Amino acid sequence: MSFQGGPTDRREVASPAAGNAVTGDGNGVPAGDSSRPGTIVSSQRLRLNPNKDHKPDVYEDLQLEFSSSIFSSLERYMPPSMLSVPRDDKVNFMRDILLKYLPPREQNRAQKHKEYRQKIISNYQPLHRELHTMNPTMFFVPAFLKAIGDNTEQSFRSIMSEPSPGIFTFEMLQPRFCELLLSEIENFEKWVNETKFRIMRPNTMNKYGAVLDDFGLEMMLDKLMEGFIRPISKVFFAEVGGSTLDTHHGFVVEYGKDRDVDSGFHVDDSEVTLNVCLGKEFSGGELFFRGTRCDKHVNTGSQSESLQLKQEIFDYSHVPGRAVLHRGRHRHGARATTSGHRANLLLWCRSSVFREMKRYKKDFSSWCGECNREKKERQRSLIAATRLELFKREGESAT
Ligand SMILES: [Zn+2]
Structure with a gap:
């Protein structure tokens, strides 16, 4: 497996080439x-x-x-x-x-x-302006709203399952909201086709889909992150900046016929990723997870510690309206959507504080599977060395 040429920062997406395509200006602004x-x-x-x-x-x-x-x-x-x-x-x-x-x-x-x-x-006419303003009762299912309102680990756990460490799934979006967002996305695509406007796709892995932030949904998604995802992340992802999430990249991806087929194995450019299936009818498209890794260890783990890797294997089948929340560094991919059409809402939540602090840290054993393994290994050899030293001393005093 390799992460080269995989997912990337929005910066690469908005590379000079992409920018030029949009403005038609090859020289750019000096x-x-x-x-x-x-x-x-x-x-x-x-x-x-x-x-x-x-x-x-x-x-x-x-x-x-x-x-x-x-x-x-x-x-x-x-x-x-x-x-x-x-x-x-x-x-x-x-x-x-x-x-x-x-x-x-x-x-x-x-x-x-x-x-x-x-x-x-200035050119695109949104179909559903009501999507631009955060409206919790219209967007979210009541149980989710209640859990967020109560704002305790217990209330979050009561609506979530954690089928594999660090992966949380829960009912989140109202069917009506999913429908509206899907129809808005269809409208984007129609507009893009008609006007031949060259839009930037959400990341280097997807040829389809759109960046919601570019279509007027930035403020709404910011409220979604601050009011709903940050409180949960504060509890479950504190060690990767969950309590200080401050910016986001919000987009939709589309899979199926005439869309993307699958997405390769990758990590997200986020501290915490929210991934919610919007619909519609489809088969396939399962998410597969393979453990969380820091930057240094992102490509490790396939050969040596097969037991560790086995424990990290987790596959998930999407259900419309249901969210998956995980660390951005939790390695994953999406299998081929074999029939129908699937669209997912993705919110990559980032913490500038965490990104700054991590530059001064080397050990991420609290969340990186490989750092954790190395740490345990060091402790094991330290104990073994101490034991050997004690035996030697005992042997010396006995003679
Ligand atoms: Zn590591």
């Missing part, structure tokens, strides 16, 4: 382009401490290259004279600051992606 609006006030400095009394503007309705919550937080640090200027000026001021922290290639990418989203939003 790095540090000074013609960008918003440079008027960049000589002003941010405050050292936030102004806690100031109530920031709402940025949720804007298509920006950074999350709207970043703008709301940063606004409290703006120079006092900037707090009362029009919102667009504030946005430009903050964008200039934020973009400075991105390397030139990333600045270019962020700009291109913003333009790409704007193009979709």
Whole structure:
């Protein structure tokens, strides 16, 4: 098995090639382009401490290259004279600051992606606008809502099963919500076909499917992560940043005739992945899991520890409306959907805090099967060495 050329970060998806296809501009925006609006006030400095009394503007309705919550937080640090200027000026001021922290290639990418989203939003007519606003009673089944409301490990366990360590499955979405989302996805595909608009696919493994965040569902999915997935992840995935999930990549994948057939063995670019089947009628398409691994050990484990691997083998058959929640580093793939048509909603939840911290860590034995095996191995040989030393000393004192 190999992970080369497998799944990837959204960055690779939005590679210069993909960006060019969208904008038709082979040269891109030069790095540090000074013609960008918003440079008027960049000589002003941010405050050292936030102004806690100031109530920031709402940025949720804007298509920006950074999350709207970043703008709301940063606004409290703006120079006092900037707090009362029009919102667009504030946005430009903050964008200039934020973009400075991105390397030139990333600045270019962020700009291109913003333009790409704007193009979709201004051209695509959504069928079901009610999907854009989080509406818990319409979206989720009552038992799920109750468990989240109670917000305890016990309440979560009461609606979940954990058929294999670290894999949780539970009833989540209302059939009506699945239906609406499926019909919206059909509408995307129809629009894409009619307009010949070249959309970015969700990742390098899928030729079909769409990024929901690009079609106006970003805020709703952010609320889904914050209000519903983070509380669960805080309990079950704390060691991979479950309590600090702060960004997401939300998309749908489609399998079956005239769609993708299967997905190869891979890991996700996420700390926690939510995977919910939306329907419709299909056979095949089972998920297969093969243990959780850190970056260093992602390709290990097939030959040496067959017993360990056997314990890590788990296959799951999708049921519409039912969710699977697992660590992004839990290696998995999807078998061929042999008949019918299957669509799944995927939410890759990420924690920037965890990603920063993991750079300073080497041992991931709390969740990496291979790190854990190595640790146990070290402990075993340490005990054996100590024992040998004791025998030697006993032998010496006896003579
Ligand atoms: Zn490891």
